[in-house]
Structure formats: structure tokens, C-alpha cells
Amino acid sequence: MRMRCKAIGILCFALIITVGISFDVAGEDPEGQMIVPMGVITLKAPQGVESKKAPVEFPHSRHFATDCKSCHHKWQGEEKIKGCQTSGCHDQAQAPKKAVSYLSYSDVGIKYFKYAYHQACIGCHKEIKAKNRQLAQSYQVVKDQLPPTGPSGCIECHPKE
Ligand code: HEC
Ligand code: HEC
Ligand code: HEC
Structure with a gap:
């Protein structure tokens, strides 16, 4: 039994x-x-984009220690969560023109899917790394006990095909 x-x-x-x-x-x-x-979500470019890089294997549930709303920032907690490339959100398939592209993470630039993902994903991983560097320098935490972080190098997210 x-x-x-x-x-x-x-x-x-x-x-x-x-x-x-x-x-x-x-x-x-x-x-x-x-x-x-749960597990891994494969993140791809919107339809019609000729990708230069391999799709990204995103371990969704390994991010659940983070508040859902820090990524699903439009979610009010009652309705269903929508994908990042929902129409009008981060669904722009082409990079904005030069004049805007230096404002990559502005209101305009962020509609371009790549800028949105790179800002969110690389932004957070780098932020944790920077904090970890400070912690390590302050000798408050032993090196192998620093909080975990994610990748910030191209190949770590976009493996060579
Ligand atoms: C680190 C960022 C991040 C965190 C934190 C996160 N998610 Fe997600 N989630 C994503 C991404 C990226 C996708 C894929 C969206 C897409 O395909 O456009 C996704 C997809 C989803 C989907 C499917 C949406 C669809 O397209 O139908 C649901 C539902 C969801 N997440 C729920 C949650 C819940 C609940 C939490 C908190 C426990 C959470 N997520 C935490 C990034 C995150
Ligand atoms: C708010 C902070 C935050 C955001 C946003 C975020 N991550 Fe992470 N990521 C983490 C942390 C923390 C870990 C370490 C989790 C662990 O190992 O427990 C991690 C781990 C990972 C790993 C696993 C690396 C390994 O060692 O196997 C990958 C891959 C990853 N993230 C990709 C992404 C992608 C792609 C996005 C954007 C859709 C994203 N992350 C957004 C914080 C974040
Ligand atoms: C933390 C993970 C992560 C890192 C690190 C990362 N990217 Fe991305 N990148 C993504 C995600 C997620 C997308 C959107 C899904 C897709 O198109 O694969 C994306 C999209 C792209 C795209 C547009 C789609 C395509 O394939 O043409 C390019 C180009 C790109 N990344 C290049 C780079 C380069 C170059 C680097 C290193 C400087 C880099 N990425 C680092 C997660 C990452």
C-alpha cells in the first residue's frame, strides 16, 4: 500500500x-x-524575422524566486498572462531607424522584441553580477555562496547552431 x-x-x-x-x-x-x-520555454523572434542567432532556451520555473510581475509587468494578478510579443507590446520585428536605435530602451525602442528581451534578461543578470562583485569585494560573503545569476554572454543564451 x-x-x-x-x-x-x-x-x-x-x-x-x-x-x-x-x-x-x-x-x-x-x-x-x-x-x-514549467521547465524550459524556447524564445524565438516574431514571425517573418530571419534570425541570425539560435533561439533561446529559457528556464522559466528557475526564475520563480523572482516576482512574476517583474517580467509580466502588465499583469494585474486577475486576468491571464499574455506573451511578450502580444500586439502593441514587444512585437516590432525590425530594429528602429538609427535616430531611435541609440534610444534602444526608450518607449519607442523597447517595442522591438530584441531590445525588450536583452534589456530584461541581460539587464537583470548583469545587475546581480555587479552586486555579487561588490559583495565579494566587501568580504561579507564567501565567493561560492554568492546568489546565483544567469548568463550575459551571447553564446550562453544563443548556442552556436
Ligand atoms: C524572469 C522573467 C519571468 C518571470 C519571473 C516569470 N515569467 Fe512567466 N514568462 C516569461 C517569459 C519570457 C515567457 C514567454 C512569453 C512569450 O512566449 O512571449 C513567460 C510565459 C508565461 C506564461 C505563458 C504566457 C502565454 O504566452 O500564454 C505564463 C502563464 C506565465 N509565464 C506565468 C508566470 C507566473 C505565474 C510567474 C510567477 C510565478 C512567472 N510567469 C514568472 C518570463 C518570466
Ligand atoms: C529579475 C532577474 C532576472 C531576469 C529578468 C531574468 N533572469 Fe535569468 N536568471 C536569473 C537568476 C537569479 C538566475 C539563477 C537561477 C538559479 O540558478 O537558481 C537565472 C538563470 C538563468 C539561466 C540559467 C543559466 C544556467 O546556469 O543554466 C538562463 C539560461 C537564463 N536565466 C535566461 C534568462 C532569459 C532568456 C531571460 C529573459 C527572458 C532571463 N533569464 C531573465 C535572474 C533573471
Ligand atoms: C540572457 C540571454 C541573452 C543573452 C546573453 C543575449 N541574448 Fe540575444 N536574444 C535573447 C532573447 C530571449 C532574444 C529573443 C528570442 C530570439 O530571437 O532568439 C534575443 C534576440 C537576439 C537577436 C535578434 C534575433 C536574431 O536571432 O536575429 C539578436 C541578433 C541577438 N539576440 C544577438 C545577441 C548578441 C550578439 C548577444 C551578445 C552580445 C546576445 N544576443 C546576448 C537573449 C539573449
Whole structure:
């Protein structure tokens, strides 16, 4: 009997991993259920873009120590979360013209999908690295106990195909 319970436990766990956690966002209404992808999400350029780099394997659930809203910044917590390339958000497929491109992370530039991802992803990883460098210099934390961070080098995110 004990074995059976354990097996069921593992099965449920596997189901959660593959199907994702579902958040009930509208009471009993099954249409209101939001599926949260666990594990890795493959991030690609919008349709029509001829990618120069390989798509990015993004370990979504490894980021859940971070507040959902720091990435899903338009989310109010009630409705379903929408993707980054939702129309009018970060769906611009072409780099903005030169005059704007030096303002890459301005209101205009940030609509270009690449600037949006690079600002969010590389921005945060670099920020943690900078803080870690300070911590290490201050000798407050031993080097191998510094908080984990993510990659900031091109190949680490876009592996060579
Ligand atoms: C570090 C950034 C980051 C954090 C933190 C994060 N997510 Fe995400 N999430 C993403 C990205 C990037 C995608 C892919 C969006 C896309 O494909 O356009 C995504 C996709 C999703 C989707 C699917 C949206 C769709 O396109 O249908 C859901 C739902 C979701 N996240 C829920 C959550 C929840 C709930 C949390 C907090 C527990 C969370 N996310 C935390 C970055 C993040
Ligand atoms: C708010 C900060 C934050 C943002 C935004 C963020 N990350 Fe991370 N990322 C982290 C942290 C912290 C870790 C380390 C997690 C761990 O190991 O527990 C991490 C780890 C990773 C790793 C795993 C590296 C390894 O060692 O295997 C990848 C890949 C990654 N991030 C890609 C991305 C991508 C792509 C985005 C943008 C969609 C993104 N991250 C956005 C903080 C962030
Ligand atoms: C933390 C992860 C991360 C790092 C580091 C990173 N990128 Fe990206 N990059 C992304 C994501 C996510 C996208 C959007 C999805 C896609 O197009 O693959 C993207 C998109 C792009 C695009 C537009 C799409 C294409 O393939 O043509 C280019 C070009 C690009 N990156 C080049 C670079 C270069 C060059 C570097 C190093 C200076 C770099 N990236 C570093 C995550 C990263």
C-alpha cells in the first residue's frame, strides 16, 4: 500500500511538471484557467524575422524566486498572462531607424522584441553580477555562496547552431 501511494505521488508530480500549474483566475469557469509553463520555454523572434542567432532556451520555473510581475509587468494578478510579443507590446520585428536605435530602451525602442528581451534578461543578470562583485569585494560573503545569476554572454543564451 505504501508503495502504491508513493507511485501515485510521483505520477502526480510528473503531471504537474508536464502540464504545468494551473491558476484558477475566474472561479469555476474552466475558460478562466491559466496554464503556467514549467521547465524550459524556447524564445524565438516574431514571425517573418530571419534570425541570425539560435533561439533561446529559457528556464522559466528557475526564475520563480523572482516576482512574476517583474517580467509580466502588465499583469494585474486577475486576468491571464499574455506573451511578450502580444500586439502593441514587444512585437516590432525590425530594429528602429538609427535616430531611435541609440534610444534602444526608450518607449519607442523597447517595442522591438530584441531590445525588450536583452534589456530584461541581460539587464537583470548583469545587475546581480555587479552586486555579487561588490559583495565579494566587501568580504561579507564567501565567493561560492554568492546568489546565483544567469548568463550575459551571447553564446550562453544563443548556442552556436
Ligand atoms: C524572469 C522573467 C519571468 C518571470 C519571473 C516569470 N515569467 Fe512567466 N514568462 C516569461 C517569459 C519570457 C515567457 C514567454 C512569453 C512569450 O512566449 O512571449 C513567460 C510565459 C508565461 C506564461 C505563458 C504566457 C502565454 O504566452 O500564454 C505564463 C502563464 C506565465 N509565464 C506565468 C508566470 C507566473 C505565474 C510567474 C510567477 C510565478 C512567472 N510567469 C514568472 C518570463 C518570466
Ligand atoms: C529579475 C532577474 C532576472 C531576469 C529578468 C531574468 N533572469 Fe535569468 N536568471 C536569473 C537568476 C537569479 C538566475 C539563477 C537561477 C538559479 O540558478 O537558481 C537565472 C538563470 C538563468 C539561466 C540559467 C543559466 C544556467 O546556469 O543554466 C538562463 C539560461 C537564463 N536565466 C535566461 C534568462 C532569459 C532568456 C531571460 C529573459 C527572458 C532571463 N533569464 C531573465 C535572474 C533573471
Ligand atoms: C540572457 C540571454 C541573452 C543573452 C546573453 C543575449 N541574448 Fe540575444 N536574444 C535573447 C532573447 C530571449 C532574444 C529573443 C528570442 C530570439 O530571437 O532568439 C534575443 C534576440 C537576439 C537577436 C535578434 C534575433 C536574431 O536571432 O536575429 C539578436 C541578433 C541577438 N539576440 C544577438 C545577441 C548578441 C550578439 C548577444 C551578445 C552580445 C546576445 N544576443 C546576448 C537573449 C539573449
